[in-house]
Amino acid sequence: MIKILLIEDDIELAQLLGHALLIEGIDATLAYTPLDGLSALQNETFDALVLDLSLPQMDGLEICRVVREAIPTLPIIISSARSDMNDKVMGFERGADDYLPKPYDPRELAYRLRAILRRGALPINAQAIFAIDEAKHLISRGTTALKLTQAEYDIVSYMLKKEGYVISREELLLNIGSIKYESSLKSIDVIMGRIRQKIGDDPKNPRFILSVRGVGYKFVNG
Numbered sequence: 330m331i332k333i334l335l336i337e338d339d340i341e342l343a344q345l346l347g348h349a350l351l352i353e354g355i356d357a358t359l360a361y362t363p364l365d366g367l368s369a370l371q372n373e374t375f376d377a378l379v380l381d382l383s384l385p386q387m388d389g390l391e392i393c394r395v396v397r398e399a400i401p402t403l404p405i406i407i408s409s410a411r412s413d414m415n416d417k418v419m420g421f422e423r424g425a426d427d428y429l430p431k432p433y434d435p436r437e438l439a440y441r442l443r444a445i446l447r448r449g450a451l452p453i454n455a456q457a458i459f460a461i462d463e464a465k466h467l468i469s470r471g472t473t474a475l476k477l478t479q480a481e482y483d484i485v486s487y488m489l490k491k492e493g494y495v496i497s498r499e500e501l502l503l504n505i506g507s508i509k510y511e512s513s514l515k516s517i518d519v520i521m522g523r524i525r526q527k528i529g530d531d532p533k534n535p536r537f538i539l540s541v542r543g544v545g546y547k548f549v550n551g
Contacts, residue, residue: 331355331446331464334375336366336392337408338384346379349435355442363387370396372506374483375403376463377442380425382409382416390419397424402461402490404445408438457550458537459528461486470528480507481524488538488548497545521546 333350335357337343347357358373360366363386370378378396382389393405407420410431417428427441446464460469467474468485477485483505488496498514508520521538524530530537539547 331376331442332358332374333377333379333442334358334360334366334369334373335379336360336363336384336389337379337381338362339381346435346438350439353436353439355439363389363392366392367395370400371504374486374505376446377404377406379406379408379438379442382407382411382420390416390423393420393425394423400490404442406438406441406445408433459485459489459550461489475527477524477527480505480520481527483507484520485524485528485548488546489550492548492550495541495544495547500545517545 333355335343335346338361340361343359347359350357358369360369363384380389380392405425406427406429407425408429412430420428426445429438458470487505498517501517525532525538528537537549539549541547
């Protein structure tokens with residue numbers, strides 16, 4: 330099932346959308362404030378973000394910018410009654426993938442989410458070896474689906490989305506809920522060893538998951 334985060338301060342509307350999306354096979358986690366939404370993004374993995382603009386605490390356009398920088402490949406749909414062209418332009422400039430003016434039929438939102446996620450299942454670049462299909466909750470190497478545990482899937486997914494960036498062990502523990510029970514930083518190294526074995530990476534001469542001494546790891550997808 331597709332899993333999304335919906336940041337919407339209109340509680341009645343959010344619950345209505347959540348119910349309608351569930352009928353369409355989309356599980357929506359509801360966040361009524363920006364801070365609750367950003368916290369959810371740190372603790373869980375979502376296939377997409379649906380974001381209102383007129384929010385308390387923090388404007389939706391700023392949230393869009395922050396989320397796009399933190400999770401570059403997460404699809405973002407702005408859902409807003411603000412129909413001014415400047416808002417639309419700024420939304421796209423700050424990283425939104427789509428802009429859906431209110432009011433709308435929830436089925437249209439469901440169709441747009443599925444369309445964006447179909448595109449998102451493609452490799453990030455032509456030389457990419459690994460691809461994420463978030464709708465099916467799987468990661469593949471070429472045409473072969475990898476057999477990963479939940480923690481392993483979450484780690485590889487997170488690293489693919491931040492490909493080329495150095496990721497510390499602390500960052501992994503902070504942002505991946507499925508490994509928070511692993512109390513020590515050393516445990517990350519153990520999980521990483523299992524992942525290398527499953528993705529076909531040589532631990533003595535790694536090609537995909539590179540160790541950065543004293544910091545953490547970097548994923549190279551190509």
